[in-house]
Amino acid sequence: MFRMSRSRSLAAAGLLLALGVTTGCSTGQESKGGGDVAPVSGKISLTYLQKQGDQEYFIGEAAGAKAKAAELGIDLKVVNLGNDANKTVSEVRSAIAQKSNGLIIVVPDPAVGPQVVQSAKDAKVALLTSDDQICATGPDPAACDKAALVPRIGFSGAQMGGEVGKRAATEYQKAGWNAADTRIVSAWKQDVTVCGDRVKAARSAFDAAVPGVQNIDVATDNTPTGAQDKIAATVTANPGVKHWVVWGCNDENVQGGVTALENAGFKADNVIGVGLGAYLACKDWSGDKPSGMKAALFINGKDVGALAVQTMYDKLKNSKEMPAEAFAPTTMVDPATWKSSGVTCS
Numbered sequence: 001m002f003r004m005s006r007s008r009s010l011a012a013a014g015l016l017l018a019l020g021v022t023t024g025c026s027t028g029q030e031s032k033g034g035g036d037v038a039p040v041s042g043k044i045s046l047t048y049l050q051k052q053g054d055q056e057y058f059i060g061e062a063a064g065a066k067a068k069a070a071e072l073g074i075d076l077k078v079v080n081l082g083n084d085a086n087k088t089v090s091e092v093r094s095a096i097a098q099k100s101n102g103l104i105i106v107v108p109d110p111a112v113g114p115q116v117v118q119s120a121k122d123a124k125v126a127l128l129t130s131d132d133q134i135c136a137t138g139p140d141p142a143a144c145d146k147a148a149l150v151p152r153i154g155f156s157g158a159q160m161g162g163e164v165g166k167r168a169a170t171e172y173q174k175a176g177w178n179a180a181d182t183r184i185v186s187a188w189k190q191d192v193t194v195c196g197d198r199v200k201a202a203r204s205a206f207d208a209a210v211p212g213v214q215n216i217d218v219a220t221d222n223t224p225t226g227a228q229d230k231i232a233a234t235v236t237a238n239p240g241v242k243h244w245v246v247w248g249c250n251d252e253n254v255q256g257g258v259t260a261l262e263n264a265g266f267k268a269d270n271v272i273g274v275g276l277g278a279y280l281a282c283k284d285w286s287g288d289k290p291s292g293m294k295a296a297l298f299i300n301g302k303d304v305g306a307l308a309v310q311t312m313y314d315k316l317k318n319s320k321e322m323p324a325e326a327f328a329p330t331t332m333v334d335p336a337t338w339k340s341s342g343v344t345c346s
């Protein structure tokens with residue numbers, strides 16, 4: 001939502017602490033990030049492959065990666081994979097053929113994980129994921145042995161979801177709604193592990209504060225239009241509901257839900273949307289029109305991109321083992337605070 005270098009060692013450690021890095025315990029097994037990768041003595045060349053590279057969050061991530069690469073004297077190429085799993089495999093092979101020393105990747109589909117890992121391993125190229133996890137031994141990171149997960153830079157799904165759920169509960173209590181005529185929509189792409197972590201944590205945090213509100217899981221493609229269509233059908237199937245709480249994997253899901261509810265005739269006072277990203281939520285707050293988007297968790301892609309490049313640099317230049325996961329900070333924002341928090345609207 002999520003890695004960086006250190007002026008050799010002290011500066012690096014301080015930066016990771018500031019960003020809230022968590023390192024998994026050693027398993028004693030070969031690192032899936034490239035334990036057999038040789039150090040690079042000369043200039044480092046990296047390729048950053050991103051899904052949905054035209055999305056505001058990933059644009060910011062690429063900017064953070066480029067800035068850190070310039071600081072460290074790294075040659076960096078950024079590739080937009082869109083949502084194309086086949087392109088992922090071909091671009092990984094292309095980056096290897098172009099002699100990249102390391103690959104940082106946000107996969108459109110985790111099912112390509114084993115193929116990506118094998119390609120990097122065969123070429124002895126270091127591999128790091130950002131945002132979404134991939135597994136070396138199977139298509140589903142949720143079913144993967146932890147030792148087979150590729151090191152990841154990003155945000156903590158549990159922490160992010162928990163913040164969303166707590167804020168939704170606060171807004172619900174403030175609104176004074178009744179559980180009997182309220183429903184929660186949890187919307188996400190259900191084969192993306194980090195998405196599942198987020199919505200599960202949101203529900204747990206909400207239930208801890210406000211028990212008894214019925215939840216409806218909605219499978220989407222994580223896009224605004226996809227979420228809008230699926231949530232519109234859900235609203236139609238529940239005609240007795242007067243109030244709706246909406247959260248999801250990202251801003252796209254929540255914006256799609258808020259739009260679907262608005263189109264169905266629900267006024268802003270009857271909708272509590274809590275986004276995750278804030279890059280779309282802030283568009284609803286730029287004008288004077290009331291919005292069902294009540295708040296959003298701001299996740300800064302620049303921090304993730306920079307930390308990813310720093311982590312890869314430390315691996316290739318100093319043979320520093322990559323952490324199992326490293327997390328960047330988040331901030332809850334709303335119509336009154338988003339501008340001062342540095343949110344950039346897409």
